[in-house]
Amino acid sequence: MFSENQIYLASRSPRRRELLRQIGVKCNLLMMRETLGREIDINEQPFVDETPTDYIYRIAQSKADESWRRVIQRRLPILPVLVADTIVTIDGCILGKPQDNKHAEEMLKTLSGRSHQVLTAIGVGVRDKIQVRLSTSTVRFREISEREIRNYLANNNILDKAGAYAIQGMAAAFIVEISGSYSGIMGLPLYETAQLLEEIGIEIFQ
Template sequence: MLPDNKIYLASKSPRRRELLAQVGIEFELLLLRDAPPRGPDVSEIVLPGELPLTYVSRVTKEKAEMAWKVMHMRKLPVRPVLAADTTVVFRDQILGKPANLEEAIRMLTMLAGQTHQVLTSLAVQHQHGQVSMTQYSEVTFSSLTEKQILAYCSTQEPYDKAGGYGIQGAAARFISHINGSYSGIMGLPLFETCQALRQSGIFIP
């Protein structure tokens, strides 16, 4: 077990912070650049022909590796680094975060009355290597009217979330069924995360 039993979280997601706190995992933020002037530390651009599973796994591993390097560059105490990335997939198409109202409406219209997939990858970089895994869930939306979609997309909720919705927010009223991990759909599958952290030297009862 590590002396202080803490990790670094390489994510800006408030949902991931809430989920780690829910299961009593102590962490400090270790944030990567995601904007100009020098550009992001890890590009989230999908490579030509890249499948969703390959994409989300690759980006997550790269984030964990980069955060580990940043930890050493900043001469921080050495601790395991946790990174994660969530991808919403509909008919093999990756749905990222909508950039504007039109994109949000298009995504919600696409998902309405359909079942889509949510892939959340996590990677823990530690002194002896890296542990990584991807959790797969299915989410089924009820049919939605144009009025419902417009009302939801007029809020701030869709715009910082893959697929344009958050299961833990107002969009919960649209979701008729899930098959998989609720926390994974939120952005961090807790069962798999605890498994990976135990392997990296963190004590979790």
């Protein structure tokens, strides 16, 4: 059992913080970068012939390793570290976060009228032991007109969203069907998260 049943969350995402609160987990933010202009030591570019699954496992493992190094370097209290990463894939291609609105428009046109997969990997690190779990969901979009895409992008900040959309926002109107984890599509699959945390002594629903 850890002090006051708390963990570090190595993510700036308010959605992930809210999801952890939903299952009664207290978290302290662990910033990978002390300043936004400083790069972190993780290569987030896919390797040649790297599958989406291999890619997201690698990123989650790397983020967990790097986050734990931050805890040690900063001499912080020893608490478990939780990391997460989400990607959208279609036809074996990885759609990460769009570079700009033009890139986002291209992504949404690609997703229009088709099914795609949302992969979210979570990693929990305690000292030198890191475990990673993967949640895979399928989302089917209806056909989206160019006018709808432009209006959506004009009224939503999507540059920090994998695949250029957020399921909990206006994009829900594009979704015909979901198979898998709603919270995983949001960015933190609560079933897998609760399993990992309970395995290391973090009590859920306190």
